[in-house]
Amino acid sequence: MSAAVTETLAGWGNYPRVECEVSRPETAKDVRKVVAEVGSAGSIARGLGRSYGDPAVNEGGSVLELTALDRYLGFDEATGTLTCEAGVSLGQIIADFAPRGWFPAVTPGTKFVTVGGCIANDVHGKAHHVDGCFSSCVESFRMLLASGEVVDCSRETHPRLFWGTFGGMGLLGVVLDATLRLRKIETTFFRQKAVTARNLDELLDAIEENDAIFPYSVSWIDSLAVGKNLGRGVLTVGDHATLDDLKPAMRKAPLRVSALSPLVVPFDMPSFTLSTFTIKILNVVLDQVQSHGASVAHYEKFFYPLDFVGEWNRGYGKRGFTQYQFVIPLEGGRERMRTILERIARSGCAPFLNVLKRFGEANEAPLSFPFRGWTFAIDFPISEKLDPLLKDLDAIVLEAGGRIYLGKDAFVDAETFRKMYPRADEWLALKREVDPDGVFDSSLARRVGLRS
Template identity: 40%
Template structure:
C-alpha cells in the first residue's frame, strides 16, 4: 500500500533531503516490496539517519501491529514488529507484566527496539533489549523467510539484533516480559556534586535497585566534573494508587529557530538541580520511565534545523577522566543541553554484532543544530571518546566519521555480508557503502 501525505523523519528532525516515498506492509504473508532500495521504518524515534533513506523507499511497518501469542506462565510474548512498546504496556501492565528493558520513550516499535538493541535504566542488571528476544522472523528481498534465535540461524540473529534494520524486514519477534506487582515505582532522587560521587551511588545501588540513571548539569559542572541528580527505583512491592503522567500540549508548530538558548538552558539546569523534591516516593511507571512522552512533539523546541543527540560509551578503566573531559569540553563551548544523561552499563556481552551497550559509562546530550559550531563540538567529543576506546551510538548519530564507526564496531564487515542487498539507510551509506 502506497502512503500519501505521511511524514517520515527521524526524531532529531534534520531537514529532509528529498520527498519521502513509502509503502505500508499490513500482513505477514505479503511478499517483499518490489521497490529498490528500501528501508524498514517503525515509528521514527531514532535520532539520526539510521532510520532515513533519502535515496530509497520506506517500508512502513506500523501496519504489522498484532499480538500473536502469550504464555501467561513464562511471560513469552509473540507479536508483530510494528507493535509499539506502549501497546504492550497498556495491555500487559494491568495483568502484572512489564517489558524487560525500555528506552526513554514507549513510542518505539518492537522491531525498532530490536534493530537498535535499545537499553534502559536497568542495563546493569538486565542487559539490553536484545538479551530478552528469544526468536524472530526475517523477510528477505529474495523472498526467503528466516526464523532465527540463539539456537537456530544464530548468525542471522546476532546480525539482526542491533543491526539497524539492514538484514531484512522483521515480521514478528518473541520477547520475554518480566513480572511486576503493578504500575507503581518506588523512586528515589539524590543530588551529587562530582563524578566520583555519581559512581559511588551507582556502585551502592547496583544490587539494591533495578533502575538507575542520572541527570547532569553539563553547563555548570562544578569543581570535579559534574553535578546532577541520581535517580534510582524498583517496582513497588506495596502498590498504591498512582496517577499516570498527565499529557501536556506540545508545540503546535516548529519555530524557525531553537527556543533553547545557552542562557535559558543554564537557568533551567540551575533551577532543576536546586528544585526542592521529595527524595523518595511512589510514582506511576510512565512518570518514572517516560517523562518526556507526556509532552507531544517536544523535539520541535529545537527549531526547523533540528538537533543532534550525542551518546557515547567509554570503558570503565578510563571512564572518570573521559567523562570529565567530555563535560568540560561541552561546558567550555557553552552548548550544554537540558537533557544530559549519565548511566553505568553492566558487564553484559553485547547481544548483537553492532550492539552499542558495552561495559562502561554512557553519556547522552542534546544540542540544537547551529551549523559548523555544533559539528566542531561533536568532532571534539568524538576525539575524546576515541582516545578512551569508546563508541558512539548509531541510533543517535547523524554525522560521525566512517573511521570512528568502523573502529568502534569491528564487526561491521560481517554485518555487511548479511545485509539484504535491497536494504540501505543514509547512515550505512555514510559509514560503510561510501567507503567500500
C-alpha cells in the same frame, strides 16, 4: 495497501530531513510485495521514528513504515511470552498487558517505540547492568530477507542472523513478528530514591554504590556547571514496587495504566525561544525524576518523564538537534568524562538534556552498542559549531576505546565508525551473504558504510 507517496522524513532529531518514497504495508504479504519491487535506492524499515538521526530514512529510496503491523499473535499467561507483529509499540503492550500483571522486560526512555525498532537498535534501558539489552528478552523473530524468503531466527536457529539483527539497523531484513518474554509485576509502581551530587566524582561514586543495590539507575547532569561543580547532577535509582510498598489509596488500583494526554509543542519553535523552552522542559523532567518526597512513583514518571511532553523535539526549532551518546570503558573513564564535560562547556554548543548511566557487560551481537563502561548522552541543537565539537568528542571517545550509539547519531563518518565497532567486518560479511544486491539500504548505511 495504498500506493507509496513521496514524503519529507526525519528521525526524532528532525535532522537530516530527506525525501523518501513511503509505503505503509498492512500485512506481511504487503511488505513482501514492496521489497520485491524495490528499485536501486533500496528500502528500509521504519517504526515510530524515535531514532534521532538517519537510520529510518532513505534519501531517494523506499521506506517501509510498519506501524500498521500491530497485531498480537499469541500470549502465554503462564510464562508471559508474547508473540506480536513488529509494529506493535511498547506503549501498546503496557496498555494491554500491565493490567494483567506483565510489563516489557527492557524499555528505553520512551514507550513510543516499536518492537521492530527496539530489536534493530538493541535498545537499552535503565537496568542494563542487570538486564542487558532488548535482545535479552527476545526469544525469536521471523524476518523477511532480500530474497523474499522468511526465516525464523533464534539463538539456536540462524544464530548469526539473530545476533546480527540486534544493532543491525534494519539492514539485514524486515522483522515481521517477534516472541518476547514480558516481566511479571505486582504493581505498575516503582520504589525510587534520588541522590544529589555536587560534582562528577560524587555522582560516579553514587552510581557505583547504588548500582549494586538497585536494578534501575539513571542520572541527569547539569552540563552548564563548571569548575568545582563540574558534573553535578541527580541520580535516581529504583526497583519495582510490591503491593506492600503501596499506600492504601494506591493499593486499590495497583496495576493502573495511564492514558496520557501530553502537553504538545504545537509547531517548530523559532530558535530564539529555545532557551526558555528548554528550561521549561528541563523543569518538567527534573520535577518528574526528582519527585521530591515521593518514594513511590508510577511507571510513567519513573520510565518516561519525557513522554509527558508530546513532540518536545519540535521545541528545538526547524534546524533540529542530535543526541551524542557514547560509551567508554570504566578504566580511566572518570578522567575522560571530565575532559569531555570541559570540552562541551567550552564549545558554545548549549547542551540540553544529559543522561549518564553505567552499562553492564556486552552481548554477542556484533553491532550492539553497550559494553561495560560509562555511557553519556547529550542533546545538542544543530549549529555550525556542532560538527567540529563532535569530531573532537569522537577522537576522545575513540582514544578511550569507546563508541557512539547509531540509534541517536547523525554525524559520525564511515572511517570513525569502523574503528569504533571492531566487529563491523563480521557483520558486513553476513550482509553480503543475505543481501548481496543491497536491497536494504538507508541514509545511515550510506553514511557509515554498512552496505553490501
